[in-house]
Every structure is written in C-alpha cells, then in structure tokens.
Amino acid sequence: MRIPVKASVALLCLLAACTPRAVTSPRFGEAEAINERIQIIDPAAHLAETPPPEFDGARAEAAGHRYRDGTVTKPTAPSTSSLSGVSSP
Numbered sequence: 001m002r003i004p005v006k007a008s009v010a011l012l013c014l015l016a017a018c019t020p021r022a023v024t025s026p027r028f029g030e031a032e033a034i035n036e037r038i039q040i041i042d043p044a045a046h047l048a049e050t051p052p053p054e055f056d057g058a059r060a061e062a063a064g065h066r067y068r069d070g071t072v073t074k075p076t077a078p079s080t081s082s083l084s085g086v087s088s089p
Contacts, residue, residue, distance in 0.1 A: 066072050
C-alpha cells in the first residue's frame, strides 16, 4: 500500500518537530534575569532613612518656565581630579 506523497511529507515534518533541542549552557537566560533584577525598584525603599528628593510642583513649574524661556543654567564642564606634585604631560 502506497502512502500519498503529501501525507508522507506531512509525516516527515511532524517527525522533524520531535528532534531533541540543542544542548545549551546551564547559564542560558541568565542575562535576562540579571536585567530584570536591575530594573526592579527596591521593594523596601520606604524603610530607608533617606528623605525624598526636594522637588515639588512649584519647583517643577519654575523649571518648565526656565526651559521655555531659554534661561536654563548651563551645567559646568566635567573635570577630573588632580594629584598634587604630579604634572600632566
């Protein structure tokens, strides 16, 4: 008894899905878990002794006005620390 060609191709496709997967490292997926832990906010932050940042509605509004008016204070240029007694080349 002959099996039609379409049925045999379908059977081969189904058998191909049963092949074992490639062996991966036991650390596979660890980067995703680390990134998730980095992005999760500290659940015990309310227990910390640090006060909230000093930024209320009035300060936010004033910052918005300075931004729109173009009067924002320019940040200072970054610098590196220097060691006494050492001259730079």
